[in-house]
Amino acid sequence: MDLPLPVLLSTGHLYAVTGAALVGLGLYAFITLRHPLRQLLAVNVVGAGIFLILGGLGRGPDATDPFPQALVITGIVVAVALTAFGAAMIVRQAQTRAAAKPAADDNENPAP
Amino acid sequence: MTFAFDLILCLMILGTAAIALFVRDALAAIAFFIAFGNLMGLAWLGLDAVNVALAEIAIGAGVTGVLLILARARLLALGDAATSTGSPLLLRLGALAACAGFVVLLAAAVLSIPPESGLDRVVAPLMPGLGIENRVTGVLLAFRAYDTLLESFVLLGALVAVWSLAPAGAWPGRPADPGMADAPMRRVAGTFGQLLLPVALVMAAYLVWAGSDLPGGAFQAGTVLAGGLLVAGMGGTIGLPSSDQPLLRAALVLGPVVFLAIGLAGVAAGGLLVYPAGLAKALIVTIEYTLFLSIGVTLALLVAGPPMPGASDPDPEGKG
Structure with missing residues (x-):
């Protein structure tokens, strides 16, 4: 924190701090939201925040570091793969629950 | 002037993220998430990372958006509207305190690292050997x-x-x-x-x-x-x-x-x-x-x- 003010206000730091706020926002939503699809959204927001921290800290005064950029592109693709798997699991879970419902009474009976 | 643009963009990113996370209706949440992804793309343009901006808008906003809309439609057909329900007040307060503390720590850590593009200077002289730019x-x-x-x-x-x-x-x-x-x-x-x-x-x-x-x-x-x-x-x-x-x-x-x-x-x-x-x-x-x-x-x-x-x-x- 002993940096001169112009560095603190640099483009890179502004986006990196936004990324840090996004991580916190996503974490809070992940803890408090109850539906798994909404929690999946929250995980994506946390991921976006982490990418922004990586990219922001690579933004020098005259160029942007290509290494974090490549890492972030890799990360975005892995994140969409994870989201697809998560969404498929959530849908499958709901299908199992719906199939079990007619036999039981209500949502008292979670799927086996 | 650019700083003002960056600041407004960052505030809009945080705003759309908050709405996407906490709005009640699932379709509205996904719509705001897509808007959030596109604004993130603009942020990557602001960071002069056009490659990432393309990937973020196409994959982060586009593919993820379609994926979530489809999942929501399939859940809706099974009678699950995916609306967000509130959690106990105590949990929310605890989570708020913990996450706020975490953000402060993370922001302090981020601000202690000066942004720099050191590896760009390492990569640049190696590029002619690859024949691509x-x-x-x-x-x-x-x-x-x-x-x-x-x-x-x-x-x-x-x-x-x-x-x-x-x-x-x-x-x-x-x-x-x-x-x-x-x-x-x-x-x-x-x-x-x-x-x-x-x-x-x-x-x-x-x-x-x-x-x-x-x-x-x-x-x-x-x-x-x-x-x-x-x-x-x-x-x-x-x-x-x-x-x-x-x-x-x-x-x-x-x-x-x-x-x-x-x-x-x-x-x-x-x-x-x-x-x-x-x-x-x-x-x-x-x-x-x-x-x-x-x-x-x-x-x-x-x-x-x-x-x-x-x-x-x-x-x-x-x-x-």
């Missing part, structure tokens, strides 16, 4: 090719994992039809898909080629192809393939296998994933073209989801 492509396919190779297998593994969620008896079937339930809308999407698919193919091929020297590359191009395939699938222009077609499986593994083969052949030139001098650009472009095809097909199938029983019906339940 896009430094991000250079990092992805030459300096850190190992990461990208593993990533292409991660994508394949994710598809296998999604397929493994197929209900008993559905294997090896087709994924549930992502098509529009409304007949006129389906016709519109069908006509549009017929137009869009060839255009997407040409545009994707261009993006791979341009990705050597300008922003672009295999991942962005693969997403464009996936988008074309998905629109065509929604309109019924192309049927979704069943998961045991040999041609489909060949398309899925082509990219990773070619990448791995070229990487192993590099052992003769000095080590795993080392390109022989003079051949670097040709090999990188070969890898990128095969990889883009595999990524496009994999992403489209990831969005479509696992095989479902009775998915040959023209209109099961999906209605966005």
